[in-house]
Structures are given as structure tokens and as C-alpha cells.
Amino acid sequence: MNVAIIGCGYVGSEIARHLSYAFSCKVKAIALSKEEVPQIKIPSWQQEAVIVNGDEPSLFSVLSNQDAVVLSFPGINNEKRLDTSSNRGFGNEETYLHITKNLIKALTLNQKSTVKQLIFLSSCDVYGNTNGAWVNEDYAIAPIKKHIEIIFQIEKALLQVSNQYLTVSVLRLGRIYGLNHRQNYVLERQLENYSSLCGRTISGTGEEFLNWTHIDDVKSVTGFILQHKLPGIYNLVNDLPIESGECFRQVCKSQGFANVEWDSSINTNLPNVRVSNQKLKSVGYRFIHNRFSVLD
Numbered sequence: 001m002n003v004a005i006i007g008c009g010y011v012g013s014e015i016a017r018h019l020s021y022a023f024s025c026k027v028k029a030i031a032l033s034k035e036e037v038p039q040i041k042i043p044s045w046q047q048e049a050v051i052v053n054g055d056e057p058s059l060f061s062v063l064s065n066q067d068a069v070v071l072s073f074p075g076i077n078n079e080k081r082l083d084t085s086s087n088r089g090f091g092n093e094e095t096y097l098h099i100t101k102n103l104i105k106a107l108t109l110n111q112k113s114t115v116k117q118l119i120f121l122s123s124c125d126v127y128g129n130t131n132g133a134w135v136n137e138d139y140a141i142a143p144i145k146k147h148i149e150i151i152f153q154i155e156k157a158l159l160q161v162s163n164q165y166l167t168v169s170v171l172r173l174g175r176i177y178g179l180n181h182r183q184n185y186v187l188e189r190q191l192e193n194y195s196s197l198c199g200r201t202i203s204g205t206g207e208e209f210l211n212w213t214h215i216d217d218v219k220s221v222t223g224f225i226l227q228h229k230l231p232g233i234y235n236l237v238n239d240l241p242i243e244s245g246e247c248f249r250q251v252c253k254s255q256g257f258a259n260v261e262w263d264s265s266i267n268t269n270l271p272n273v274r275v276s277n278q279k280l281k282s283v284g285y286r287f288i289h290n291r292f293s294v295l296d
Contacts, residue, residue: 001025002025002028002066002068004027004068004069004070005027005030006032006069006072007030008029008072009075010074011121011176011215012072012074013029015070015072015218015219018220019226022223023223023226028066056105059102059103060106063107063110067114068116068118068119068226069103069107069119070121071118071119071120071158073096076096076122076151093147094150097157100157104157108161115166116166116167116229117167117168117225118166118168118169119168119169119170119171120158120168120169120170120171121218121222122151122154122155123172123173124172124173124174124211124235126148126151126172127139127172128148128271128273129273130274132208132209132273132274134274134275135274135276136275136278136279137232137279159233162231167230172233172237173218173237174211174212174213174236174237174275175213176218177292195257198258198259199258201261202266203263203266204263204268206245206260206262207243208243208268208271208272209242209273210241210243211273212237213236214238214288217288218236220285221285224284228284234283235276235280236277237275237277238287238290241273241275242291242292245262251294
């Protein structure tokens with residue numbers, strides 16, 4: 001199978017490696033910036049790395065002879081914007097929406113398109129704050145932040161072009177954790193981001209639920225969806241969400257830092273929601289990791 005991966009941050013590059021080794025896919029790694037290229041570490045005979053600016057003609061060209069596309073925009077599940085009171089997004093929302101619209105044109109207007117599957121790695125942040133209630137894929141989405149609204153717009157735009165010739169799948173991920181082939185890079189990122197708050201007073205109660213996704217399951221589920229051609233939306237998160245207080249306790253303890261103090265009088269932007277992964281289990285996927293741990 002020929003698979004094009006658009007967006008080669010640490011998630012996209014890990015998926016590229018996995019599909020190359022585990023499924024013998026011929027991967028075309030499509031970087032959106034020069035900074036992404038060094039992260040692409042897969043066998044040269046199994047991949048081709050190109051850089052595009054996301055315009056329509058460039059996507060027409062690079063998607064030639066591809067069977068599937070994985071859309072993995074760097075930053076959508078970046079932990080740096082998830083700590084306390086910041087209301088900012090990851091900065092590239094409008095660009096990603098523009099690329100998505102051009103991708104749709106490249107797939108639907110090109111009569112010679114060979115792409116039969118499209119997978120978008122989205123975010124469970126679209127569910128917003130439910131005060132700790134459980135949600136599944138049928139939950140009514142009502143984003144309250146601009147960057148989350150744009151992620152949801154990308155989802156809707158892609159799902160609307162799903163038909164008998166093109167299977168579209170949306171995977172809603174939590175915060176990414178776990179080790180990868182670059183020697184703890186993902187783990188070091190999350191420890192750096194969260195450790196910077198250790199010993200400080202931050203907004204919230206410590207009882208807000210955080211939903212996490214191990215990088216191993218991101219890779220594995222992507223291959224599973226491709227293999228079984230599963231359409232629709234799937235929550236890709238651990239079985240059990242973890243309270244923010246427990247999450248910070250683990251991180252601060254592992255780094256030898258003082259724990260955080262919580263101030264419930266300050267509004268927090270941590271979305272308090274528990275996301276169910278039962279739909280993904282119901283189609284036969286068995287999770288590799290069930291609960292967040294800094295030791296994973």
C-alpha cells in the first residue's frame with residue numbers, strides 16, 4: 001500500500017516508521033516545513049520525503065499514485081497549550097484549514113486520484129468542558145474557542161467528502177505521551193512542559209480529568225484503521241482518564257520537584273471531560289496502554 005503522511009512532527013514520523021516496518025507500506029512523508037524533515041527516520045527504500053506549502057497544485061502532485069492519506073498536523077495535541085489559564089491555540093489553525101480545503105480539492109476534483117482512504121488525527125478537545133461527564137463520539141460538539149472550532153471545521157469538511165470511493169476516518173486523540181524511537185523525545189517534551197509548573201500555584205482544583213493517548217496506540221490504531229477500512233469518528237484515548245492532580249503529582253515526583261498548589265478561585269482552561277474509547281474497542285481494537293504513567 002502507498003501511504004502519504006501529511007505532517008511529519010513526532011507523531012507523523014512515528015506513524016511513518018510503523019507503517020513501513022509493520023505493514024510494509026511505501027510511505028511518502030509530506031513535510032509542511034523544513035524543520036520536520038530530520039524527524040523522518042524510516043528505510044530509504046520504503047519512503048520518499050518531500051516538502052509542500054499546502055497549495056492545491058503541490059498536493060495534486062504529491063498524492064499521485066497514493067492509496068491512502070494520513071493527515072497529522074503538528075501541534076493539535078501539543079501539551080504546551082494545555083496547562084492553566086492560557087486561551088491561545090497552537091498558532092497554525094488557519095493554515096491547517098487552508099491545507100485541508102486544498103487537500104479536498106486535490107482528492108475530489110482529480111479524476112485520476114487513486115486515494116481510497118483518508119485518516120485525520122484530530123483532538124478530543126473538541127468536546128470542551130462537560131464538568132467531568134463521560135462523552136462518546138455522538139456527543140453534540142459546541143466548541144467555545146476559535147482554535148478548537150477550526151479543528152472541528154476540518155473534521156466536518158473531511159467527513160463530508162466520505163463516499164463509496166473514499167473512506168474518511170477521524171481519530172480524536174488526547175494528550176500524547178510515551179517513548180518513541182528518538183530516545184524518550186515525547187516523554188521529555190511532556191516532562192519539560194509539566195515540570196515547569198511544579199512548585200507553583202496554578203488554576204483549577206486538581207480534580208479535572210485529563211485524557212491521554214500513548215504514541216504506541218496512535219501508531220497501532222492508524223494501521224488498524226487502514227487495514228480494516230473503518231469510516232467515521234473514533235476516540236483514541238486511554239481507558240481511564242487521570243485527574244490533573246494525580247498527573248502533576250506523578251510528574252513532579254519523577255523529577256524531584258515540589259508538587260503544584262491548586263487555586264480553585266481562578267478559572268482554568270483545562271477541559272474537564274472523560275472521553276470513552278468503547279467504539280474503537282467494539283470494532284476489535286485492543287489497546288496497548290490503558291492509563292497514563294510517566295513510566296510508560
